[in-house]
Amino acid sequence: MRFSTFLTAVASLAVGINAYWLEDVQHQGVAPFAGDGYKVFRNVKDYGAKGDGSTDDTAAIAAAMNDGGNRCLQGCASTTTTPAVVYFPSGTYIISKSIMPPYFTQLIGDPAQRPVLKASSNFQGFGLIDGNPYFTENLNWVSTNVFYRQMRNFVIDTTAIAPGTAATGIHWPTSQATSLINIEFNMPTDASTVHVGLFCESGSGGFMSDLTFNGGAAGASLGNQQYTMRNLVFNNCKTGIIQLWNWGWTYINLQFNNCGTGIDISAPGADNTLAVGSAIILDSSFKDTQVAVKTGYTTSTKPDTAGSVILENVKLDNVPTAVEGVDSGSLLAGGSMTIAAWGQGHRYGSSADRQFSGDIAANTRPASLTGDNGYYSRSKPQYEDLAASDFVSARSSGAKGDGTTDDTAALQSAINSAANGKVLFLDYGLYKVTGTLNIPAGAKIIGEGYPIIMASGDFFGDINNPKPLLQVGANSGDAGQVELTDFVVGNKGPAPGAKLIEWNLASDAAKPSGMWEVHVRVGGFRGSDMLIEQCLKKAGSSTIDPNCIGANMMMHVTPKASGLYMENTWLWSADHDIEDKTNTQITIFSGRGLYIESTVGTFWLVGTASEHNHLYNYQFANTKNIFVSMFQTETPYYQPLPNAIEPFPVTASLNDPDFAASCSGVAGNCAESWGLRIIDSSDFFIYGAGHYSFFNNYDTTCSTVEAGENCQSRIVSLENVSNINIYGLNTIGSVSMLEKDGSSVASWQDNVNVYPANIMLYRSG
Ligand SMILES: *[C@@H]1O[C@H](CO)[C@@H](O)[C@H](O)[C@H]1NC(C)=O
Numbered sequence: 035m036r037f038s039t040f041l042t043a044v045a046s047l048a049v050g051i052n053a054y055w056l057e058d059v060q061h062q063g064v065a066p067f068a069g070d071g072y073k074v075f076r077n078v079k080d081y082g083a084k085g086d087g088s089t090d091d092t093a094a095i096a097a098a099m100n101d102g103g104n105r106c107l108q109g110c111a112s113t114t115t116t117p118a119v120v121y122f123p124s125g126t127y128i129i130s131k132s133i134m135p136p137y138f139t140q141l142i143g144d145p146a147q148r149p150v151l152k153a154s155s156n157f158q159g160f161g162l163i164d165g166n167p168y169f170t171e172n173l174n175w176v177s178t179n180v181f182y183r184q185m186r187n188f189v190i191d192t193t194a195i196a197p198g199t200a201a202t203g204i205h206w207p208t209s210q211a212t213s214l215i216n217i218e219f220n221m222p223t224d225a226s227t228v229h230v231g232l233f234c235e236s237g238s239g240g241f242m243s244d245l246t247f248n249g250g251a252a253g254a255s256l257g258n259q260q261y262t263m264r265n266l267v268f269n270n271c272k273t274g275i276i277q278l279w280n281w282g283w284t285y286i287n288l289q290f291n292n293c294g295t296g297i298d299i300s301a302p303g304a305d306n307t308l309a310v311g312s313a314i315i316l317d318s319s320f321k322d323t324q325v326a327v328k329t330g331y332t333t334s335t336k337p338d339t340a341g342s343v344i345l346e347n348v349k350l351d352n353v354p355t356a357v358e359g360v361d362s363g364s365l366l367a368g369g370s371m372t373i374a375a376w377g378q379g380h381r382y383g384s385s386a387d388r389q390f391s392g393d394i395a396a397n398t399r400p401a402s403l404t405g406d407n408g409y410y411s412r413s414k415p416q417y418e419d420l421a422a423s424d425f426v427s428a429r430s431s432g433a434k435g436d437g438t439t440d441d442t443a444a445l446q447s448a449i450n451s452a453a454n455g456k457v458l459f460l461d462y463g464l465y466k467v468t469g470t471l472n473i474p475a476g477a478k479i480i481g482e483g484y485p486i487i488m489a490s491g492d493f494f495g496d497i498n499n500p501k502p503l504l505q506v507g508a509n510s511g512d513a514g515q516v517e518l519t520d521f522v523v524g525n526k527g528p529a530p531g532a533k534l535i536e537w538n539l540a541s542d543a544a545k546p547s548g549m550w551e552v553h554v555r556v557g558g559f560r561g562s563d564m565l566i567e568q569c570l571k572k573a574g575s576s577t578i579d580p581n582c583i584g585a586n587m588m589m590h591v592t593p594k595a596s597g598l599y600m601e602n603t604w605l606w607s608a609d610h611d612i613e614d615k616t617n618t619q620i621t622i623f624s625g626r627g628l629y630i631e632s633t634v635g636t637f638w639l640v641g642t643a644s645e646h647n648h649l650y651n652y653q654f655a656n657t658k659n660i661f662v663s664m665f666q667t668e669t670p671y672y673q674p675l676p677n678a679i680e681p682f683p684v685t686a687s688l689n690d691p692d693f694a695a696s697c698s699g700v701a702g703n704c705a706e707s708w709g710l711r712i713i714d715s716s717d718f719f720i721y722g723a724g725h726y727s728f729f730n731n732y733d734t735t736c737s738t739v740e741a742g743e744n745c746q747s748r749i750v751s752l753e754n755v756s757n758i759n760i761y762g763l764n765t766i767g768s769v770s771m772l773e774k775d776g777s778s779v780a781s782w783q784d785n786v787n788v789y790p791a792n793i794m795l796y797r798s799g
């Protein structure tokens with residue numbers, strides 16, 4: 035224990051509170067490419083922060099963030115080489131200027147006694163936490179390339195700033211594999227307040243949960259491609275959420291108390307259009323609020339489907355107007371009642387009448403997918419009730435995590451020793467693994483700053499015989515529960531036979547297993563040996579470089595597995611080199627994204643994404659009872675050179691799509707990755723989907739309206755299914771938005787939205 039930690043521990047004991055285990059465990063994270071002596075873990079108190087409610091701690095916190103010299107801030111495009119976990123013990127930290135966390139930084143507070151970041155009255159900056167600063171007129175990082183960061187367990191307080199002075203709690207234009215969790219924003223409640231708790235103007239998210247906004251002109255002002263946000267509370271905000279723009283968004287379990295307007299999705303775009311694509315509001319409540327939802331959608335607004343909305347299971351208590359149209363007045367009267375389901379937009383499948391506005395049938399939810407207050411959910415475990423002695427360190431168990439040592443045996447032994455009632459702490463590092471790691475029932479693993487476990491070597495070399503890297507449950511149907519949090523799996527060198535996660539475990543629907551912020555990253559990072567040097571993009575060539583095949587399948591859920599809750603998981607085959615100064619594009623091949631073939635079913639995919647996989651990003655077969663909130667995919671940028679017919683052989687036992695057969699007679703670029711394919715399955719409840727195809731062989735012309743949105747012919751396929759319910763299907767660059775049993779259900783031209791095309795309601799029957 036370092037001296038300052040000792041003092042903190044003594045102080046905590048004096049008031050009868052133990053510090054968070056993360057503060058007390060040994061800090062042994064190693065960043066092998068960051069230079070000798072580089073520290074991954076930084077306690078702000080070790081850098082002089084007092085947290086005493088009076089000292090200005092700005093410089094000390096910045097020193098903790100920037101320690102190490104080569105951290106990625108102004109002018110740096112992105113990196114995975116210099117990670118940092120910046121820890122804040124409980125206390126009140128006075129801040130007079132924005133804290134700017136460099137790329138690949140986690141900010142973690144003590145969850146039991148959340149630290150308060152309090153702005154001084156003379157605060158200067160755009161956000162107490164400025165997650166992507168404007169050093170120039172542009173954001174420092176391209177917001178769609180801001181990955182791998184999180185912030186959790188804080189109170190953000192702007193109440194010392196005059197209510198009429200502009201103030202922002204957190205500025206957070208970021209993308210996949212990021213999160214804000216368990217944060218309270220305290221702002222003035224004066225009528226004159228112009229404060230905003232959370233401001234996000236762009237990016238490709240994402241996930242957030244467990245945020246409370248008190249006061250302010252707006253709790254959250256949000257523009258981004260897509261998001262799942264859940265468990266947000268808004269008290270005494272003039273407007274809870276101002277939606278600046280989006281392509282699609284799913285809100286789950288929001289609570290509004292005493293606000294003027296709950297959610298405003300009526301924002302105008304250029305030339306008399308709307309800026310907001312669509313929103314889904316699920317399992318939420320509005321109390322003592324004038325207008326629950328303000329919308330701009332009418333039958334004549336443009337684009338045709340912009341501003342589409344669905345509310346399902348929304349409770350009103352003293353809410354005069356449930357839905358108000360900016361130009362059309364009250365669309366749905368309020369009162370005190372529960373709205374089963376109501377919406378506006380385009381629909382297919384259930385009715386010949388394409389346009390709808392009004393009550394709709396609510397989904398009939400399977401009991402196995404529901405919890406106390408709507409669909410089941412569980413926020414990520416932080417183990418705040420445990421002590422440091424409850425954790426087993428991977429590095430103390432002999433694993434090196436240096437990117438070159440074979441850590442297979444040491445990691446397996448660490449997993450086994452922790453599985454006996456402890457939690458495995460995966461210290462930051464790059465762990466090279468040359469065989470299968472078995473994760474038995476009962477295992478709990480939590481990473482420090484997104485460490486990565488990499489499949490490497492001949493064991494993963496056979497494209498015809500894939501082998502698992504992480505195998506959860508040794509045999510399909512093994513019973514029990516597993517919790518995996520905050521780490522990444524990927525590859526080091528070619529791994530055409532790597533199945534990065536194989537999920538065999540059968541968990542009780544009432545006690546599911548969970549994966550929270552567990553990501554897949556194939557290529558594109560230092561240590562993967564698949565960067566510009568090896569895999570620079572080859573525009574105009576269909577050559578498949580065997581040295582750039584990084585995975586066979588990202589995640590496979592086998593037939594007897596069941597009961598898995600996945601939250602904020604991003605399965606990414608790299609499209610660019612994260613370490614490169616200009617994020618130059620690279621060509622990496624990964625065969626398959628997430629494949630679920632569980633006959634038992636019962637899976638929750640909450641804010642997940644799967645990108646640039648060759649055959650499909652999501653495929654489901656012979657399964658049922660699936661809950662999805664806003665999943666997002668991208669087709670590989672190189673397709674159709676090569677197209678999806680090579681190099682991964684069609685494997686019948688995996689129900690692979692056979693493009694050579696199914697594309698016969700289909701015009702355009704047919705043999706391209708499916709965003710979503712569901713076969714021989716039933717009972718899906720999809721709340722938000724974004725399936726994007728932006729490129730033809732690295733050229734984006736095909737995804738424009740002028741070019742005909744023809745990057746690929748088809749992108750979503752339902753084959754022999756029943757009771758598939760989709761709210762908010764968004765597609766980009768695909769001529770057909772949705773295929774059923776080989777025929778197109780809808781084309782993009784009939785459903786134009788702000789950038790994607792949108793079908794707000796689809797039921798397969
Ligand atoms: C259709 O799917 C069901 C499962 O939902 C399966 O039992 C049946 O065999 C499938 N039919 C065909 C023709 O594949």
